[in-house]
Amino acid sequence: MSLPERLFFVDTTLREGEQFASARFTSTQRLAIAEMLDAFGVEYIELTSPAASPQSARDLATIARRGLRARILTHIRCHMADARLAVEHGAQGANLLFATSEPLRTVSHGRSLDEILAEAQQVITYLRDHDVEVRFSCEDSFRTDLADLIRIYRAVETMGVQRIGLADTVGIATPRQVYEVVSAVRAEVTCDIEFHGHNDSGCAVANTFCAYEAGATHLDVTVLGIGERNGIASLSGMIARIASVDPDRVRRYRLDLLPKIDETVATMLGIEIPFNQCITSPTAFHHKAGMHTKAVLADPRSYEVLDPNLFGRQRTIAIAHRLVGWHAVAERARELGITLSEAQARAAAARIKALGDEHDLDGAMIDEILYSYAE
Ligand SMILES: CC(=O)SCCNC(=O)CCNC(=O)[C@H](O)C(C)(C)COP(=O)(O)OP(=O)(O)OC[C@H]1O[C@@H](n2cnc3c(N)ncnc32)[C@H](O)[C@@H]1OP(=O)(O)O
Ligand SMILES: O=C(O)CCC(=O)C(=O)O
Ligand SMILES: [Zn+2]
Missing domain, CATH: 3.20.20.70 (Aldolase class I)
Structure with a gap:
């Protein structure tokens, strides 16, 4: 159009x-x-x-x-x-x-x-x-x-x-x-x-x-x-x-x-950029839920109508939470140089979900879980 x-x-x-x-x-x-x-x-x-x-x-x-x-x-x-x-x-x-x-x-x-x-x-x-x-x-x-x-x-x-x-x-x-x-x-x-x-x-x-x-x-x-x-x-x-x-x-x-x-x-x-501001909000290109992150990792256009690079922004993918999916977990492991089988990635995701039900998580905790598979 x-x-x-x-x-x-x-x-x-x-x-x-x-x-x-x-x-x-x-x-x-x-x-x-x-x-x-x-x-x-x-x-x-x-x-x-x-x-x-x-x-x-x-x-x-x-x-x-x-x-x-x-x-x-x-x-x-x-x-x-x-x-x-x-x-x-x-x-x-x-x-x-x-x-x-x-x-x-x-x-x-x-x-x-x-x-x-x-x-x-x-x-x-x-x-x-x-x-x-x-x-x-x-x-x-x-x-x-x-x-x-x-x-x-x-x-x-x-x-x-x-x-x-x-x-x-x-x-x-x-x-x-x-x-x-x-x-x-x-x-x-x-x-x-x-x-x-x-x-x-x-x-x-x-x-x-x-x-x-x-x-x-x-x-x-x-x-x-x-x-x-x-x-x-x-x-x-x-x-x-x-x-x-x-x-x-x-x-x-x-x-x-x-x-x-x-x-x-x-x-x-003296204000923050509102969370729902298009393009410039800190979360404008942030993906969280497992179904989204799986698709975005395969092709960002699945859940992004705007390319963050056009605006000098970068997409981020969150995995330290209980809505995570195994594809995103496997991708983070790859970034750390760890190759997980599908079964391992699914098991790691299940562990993250269980922990996420109990308390807040951060990236370091997730990486620690993933490193345990490298040993
Ligand atoms: C929807 C909007 O945002 S419109 C834009 C609004 N912007 C502003 O108001 C700018 C900041 N305003 C100001 O600094 C002041 O209001 C001023 C300097 C413009 C006027 O201040 P004052 O003379 O003290 O008048 P005050 O603001 O109390 O009242 C508005 C006056 O403008 C008159 N007026 C209102 N709209 C208009 C208009 N579109 N054209 C001409 N006169 C108008 C009113 O009749 C009133 O006149 P009066 O003094 O004879 O009663
Ligand atoms: O001048 C205009 O067209 C707009 C003025 C204004 O701020 C408004 O009407 O809300
Ligand atoms: Zn106005």
Whole structure:
């Protein structure tokens, strides 16, 4: 199965990611993150609004001047004061948003759709006059009436934006719904489409992938998926999702840098890489149960849809536990230079299982058992 060719990652670790509970990146850390993402090859890096704090504004200017290959975006309200700050601090692109759903229109900003469009016209014109790439997003798109969404996107396209954005701000959308809504919008505009999906109900990666299949060109991600509440689609998650369907789509990225990127940001946040993180979790390529290890030893593709070597990772096979099988035991014996008959390997596996029922095991204990067959 091949996937659409137009694919751009908008990494928003330095904006959405800064909204994560334990994030407070220093200027040095912000720059380090931007440089790692640039080396990886993301096409866009989104930074916190320069209106957010004086240091955020200074860091936007520093990173925008750095000469990175990635385009430096800032995420701002659809507001002239914010737009002026974006221009003054050298942002190459502005990701504008306005909440359009009924619940958010009421409590977030109180504007009608007509008022939103009037403000958008002024801000978009100003930014385009200053050569800034503009994206306009309807915050909370999936609780916004589809007719309202289409009306707004058509209007802002006429105003000159390069891209429109759909955001599942509260993580409520289902993959099928994302596919349908993005397809409907795709049919109404010719500009690029960005998608931003939250993970409140566990669908961030699935929804972002469905948006891509339906015609979204720009996919929002953060390192480890950090963001407000429990975050958005992770960079590793999207790479895994796409690579397992169509590896050609992601060959242009420095995939081997992913483990280092995730590890560095996790350390900055004071957290571990989550056990279920695609690609970079310590156990992402770890095989344990006997039926799995037998097959993986014969052909890793049996239980691996991704090749760990692509990401600078190595597979590991666990044998110090009671779910072990004789094939894995025989393989470990071979590594130690001991040749076991099938009967011996089965007997050794049975011994390991019995011991594993009694207490925790480690590699040294298993090797000791195997050496006893060499005597
Ligand atoms: C779903 C998301 O993640 S959206 C991105 C969220 N990002 C941020 O909030 C960035 C960090 N935020 C901040 O530093 C501050 O909220 C600021 C600087 C942006 C604004 O701070 P304040 O002026 O103190 O306002 P406050 O945050 O309390 O309220 C938001 C204001 O923005 C207005 N507003 C909200 N959304 C928008 C929008 N999309 N476009 C224009 N104005 C908006 C609200 O009406 C309110 O204006 P008011 O002061 O006239 O009532
Ligand atoms: O600007 C956007 O498209 C996304 C903003 C955001 O973080 C959200 O809606 O969750
Ligand atoms: Zn968000």
